[in-house]
Amino acid sequence: MNKMLEITGAGIEFNTPKGSFRALRDVNLKIQQGEFVSLIGHSGCGKSTVLNIVAGLLQATEGGVVLNGKEVNEPGPERAVVFQNHSLLPWLSAYENVELAVKQVFKGKKSKAEMKEWIEHNLGLVHMTHAMHKRPDEISGGMKQRVGIARALAMEPYVLLMDEPFGALDALTRAHLQDSLMEIQKDLNNTVIMITHDVDEAVLLSDRIVMMTNGPAATIGEILDVNLERPRNRLELADDPAYNHYRAAVLSFLYEKQKKVDSTTSSAPQANATKKPEPVAAPAIEPAQEPEKKIA
Amino acid sequence: MTIALSNMPWLETVVKIAKGENVGQNIQIILKTLGLPLAGILVFLMIWHAAASNINTSLGQFPGPADVVTQSKNLMNEHVTEREKAEAFYERQEKRNADRVAKDPDYVPKIRPYTGKPTYVDQIGTSLVTVLSGFFLASLIAVPLGIVIGLSSNLYSAFNPIIQIFKPVSPLAWLPLVTMVVSALYVTDDPMVPKSFVTSMITVMLCCLWPTVINTAVGVASISQDLKNVSQVLRLSYMTHVIKIVLPSSVPMMFTGLRLSLSIAWMVLIAAEMLAQNPGLGKFVWDEFQNGSSDSLGRIMVAVITIGLIGFLLDRIMLMIQRYVSWDKSATLR
Numbered sequence: 210m211n212k213m214l215e216i217t218g219a220g221i222e223f224n225t226p227k228g229s230f231r232a233l234r235d236v237n238l239k240i241q242q243g244e245f246v247s248l249i250g251h252s253g254c255g256k257s258t259v260l261n262i263v264a265g266l267l268q269a270t271e272g273g274v275v276l277n278g279k280e281v282n283e284p285g286p287e288r289a290v291v292f293q294n295h296s297l298l299p300w301l302s303a304y305e306n307v308e309l310a311v312k313q314v315f316k317g318k319k320s321k322a323e324m325k326e327w328i329e330h331n332l333g334l335v336h337m338t339h340a341m342h343k344r345p346d347e348i349s350g351g352m353k354q355r356v357g358i359a360r361a362l363a364m365e366p367y368v369l370l371m372d373e374p375f376g377a378l379d380a381l382t383r384a385h386l387q388d389s390l391m392e393i394q395k396d397l398n399n400t401v402i403m404i405t406h407d408v409d410e411a412v413l414l415s416d417r418i419v420m421m422t423n424g425p426a427a428t429i430g431e432i433l434d435v436n437l438e439r440p441r442n443r444l445e446l447a448d449d450p451a452y453n454h455y456r457a458a459v460l461s462f463l464y465e466k467q468k469k470v471d472s473t474t475s476s477a478p479q480a481n482a483t484k485k486p487e488p489v490a491a492p493a494i495e496p497a498q499e500p501e502k503k504i505a
Numbered sequence: 506m507t508i509a510l511s512n513m514p515w516l517e518t519v520v521k522i523a524k525g526e527n528v529g530q531n532i533q534i535i536l537k538t539l540g541l542p543l544a545g546i547l548v549f550l551m552i553w554h555a556a557a558s559n560i561n562t563s564l565g566q567f568p569g570p571a572d573v574v575t576q577s578k579n580l581m582n583e584h585v586t587e588r589e590k591a592e593a594f595y596e597r598q599e600k601r602n603a604d605r606v607a608k609d610p611d612y613v614p615k616i617r618p619y620t621g622k623p624t625y626v627d628q629i630g631t632s633l634v635t636v637l638s639g640f641f642l643a644s645l646i647a648v649p650l651g652i653v654i655g656l657s658s659n660l661y662s663a664f665n666p667i668i669q670i671f672k673p674v675s676p677l678a679w680l681p682l683v684t685m686v687v688s689a690l691y692v693t694d695d696p697m698v699p700k701s702f703v704t705s706m707i708t709v710m711l712c713c714l715w716p717t718v719i720n721t722a723v724g725v726a727s728i729s730q731d732l733k734n735v736s737q738v739l740r741l742s743y744m745t746h747v748i749k750i751v752l753p754s755s756v757p758m759m760f761t762g763l764r765l766s767l768s769i770a771w772m773v774l775i776a777a778e779m780l781a782q783n784p785g786l787g788k789f790v791w792d793e794f795q796n797g798s799s800d801s802l803g804r805i806m807v808a809v810i811t812i813g814l815i816g817f818l819l820d821r822i823m824l825m826i827q828r829y830v831s832w833d834k835s836a837t838l839r
């Protein structure tokens with residue numbers, strides 16, 4: 210049997226105080242083992258909802274998700290989630306946050322020493338070794354996001370679900386983490402579904418870009434195959450005509466075909482009122498460094 | 506040490522002055538943090554003194570600050586004398602027993618306890634033991650109950666009316682019921698603790714249960730959805746979920762409830778002891794009132810101040826425990 214993730218005819222209707230609200234309809238997607246898929250679309254269209262259905266945190270009203278031949282109807286560690294806002298437990302250190310996940314997944318499979326090594330290995334992957342005994346309120350936003358990623362990776366999931374993992378980061382940290390993510394994914398060959406608002410990020414990282422129409426009743430508008438050689442180098446790609454072609458395709462989908470109607474006239478309730486504006490222009494891309502800004 | 510210092514900001518400042526840091530500014534800080542409260546107390550004492558000399562009761566003049574000082578000294582002296590008597594009593598008894606054993610080796614010495622009347626210090630001790638037992642028992646029930654209720658909105662809806670109805674019930678209403686139930690159920694020939702103690706303790710427990718239940722439940726119910734999602738993705742078991750996620754995140758609300766409960770417990774205790782005749786501060790006040798000597802009002806006033814001070818101290822201790830167990834040391838606790 211081919212290992213893959215299938216979303217078939219998934220739709221969801223929320224019960225709100227103002228009556229039912231259809232967020233998604235007829236979402237169909239097949240993702241092969243090891244594939245990197247980006248979900249892109251305007252704010253509030255339903256990207257997080259799709260991810261949460263795959264994670265099992267939300268139940269689809271109709272249709273559903275099948276992973277490796279088994280239907281998904283509850284959350285589980287084989288579908289690890291990197292949450293939109295890191296969601297670390299504030300009373301545990303970075304190490305302990307990862308430890309909680311590792312203990313849960315590898316109970317009885319790894320010895321204590323092996324677990325310790327594994328936790329440290331994963332924190333190392335995201336370059337957090339130096340601060341692993343600090344608590345979330347003692348590290349910067351980028352570092353928290355990295356711990357969140359380490360926690361998800363440490364669960365050795367079939368599928369890694371990432372909800373705007375780099376959304377709140379500055380361009381430098383983001384570039385650095387994108388590079389690490391590409392390396393890690395190449396080594397581990399996980400299936401990845403990543404939500405992003407950033408067109409460059411989508412083209413750089415993905416094998417396929419899934420573009421969603423505007424809500425309500427959002428669905429998949431177009432799917433773009435990105436056939437760029439791996440490993441990909443952001444500096445070389447900047448002048449690559451193919452890369453720019455993909456970029457233009459996504460931009461044209463978002464800003465011509467799915468031009469965002471003024472949100473004040475839109476009837477869709479906004480889940481996230483404090484949303485940053487869509488990045489229209491590509492952020493300046495600079496050589497990867499590791500800026501360690503501490504939150505004052 | 507740091508905890509003690511942060512409780513007394515002026516002490517910290519004294520340390521700074523001793524080190525020669527910003528002497529002028531720090532003296533100002535001391536005047537403010539230490540001087541103002543002292544001035545407040547002084548003004549209060551003056552008003553009290555003036556008011557007291559104008560109130561005449563059938564038991565003589567209302568006690569002023571000076572009477573209170575005299576009576577506290579008297580109470581301490583009585584305590585010391587009583588302790589000396591007790592010691593003398595045990596010494597005599599020991600000697601007598603030793604003599605009898607010397608004469609007759611088969612004799613098994615009996616030790617009879619001293620049965621003098623409890624002193625003021627004994628009564629404070631009794632009150633503290635009673636209130637802490639009642640509070641402990643209440644917490645033992647209230648915290649788990651609050652967690653279970655907070656975790657399930659159905660249970661919360663089911664329990665909420667009961668909680669809301671019992672919450673405002675006065676200890677005086679519970680007491681007769683508790684007394685009768687304790688008399689009926691607590692029947693042994695050789696009771697480990699007196700009935701009056703059990704009655705007071707249970708009354709305290711019934712009255713101070715509710716704030717902890719409610720606040721714990723609210724704290725548990727308001728855990729962020731993000732953390733619940735993490736717990737679900739990790740498939741944490743119910744117990745792990747409670748220990749790793751629910752407890753730490755509801756500690757602040759839980760302690761808000763526990764501190765409310767303890768202060769209610771202390772207030773309720775005095776009333777309960779008066780009626781149940783548990784030999785603590787409440788009984789002391791009642792006995793002095795019945796006694797009706799010219800010293801009585803002064804002695805009751807000593808009790809009033811003692812009750813206030815102990816209540817304050819208990820709250821501070823709870824605050825220190827909260828500081829110790831709370832993960833969020835930066836949160837301001839007051």
Ligand SMILES: Nc1ncnc2c1ncn2[C@@H]1O[C@H](COP(=O)(O)OP(=O)(O)OP(=O)(O)O)[C@@H](O)[C@H]1O
Nearest residue numbers: 223232252253254255256257258477478479480481
């Ligand atoms: N629990 C819910 N109850 C009611 N409506 C909801 C709920 N969750 C999401 N929605 C609605 O569903 C739509 C999609 O929300 P979703 O969070 O998936 O958007 P998104 O694409 O992730 O947006 P963003 O990019 O801003 O994160 C929104 O209109 C939102 O208001």
Ligand SMILES: [Mg+2]
Nearest residue numbers: 256257293372
């Ligand atoms: Mg979202």
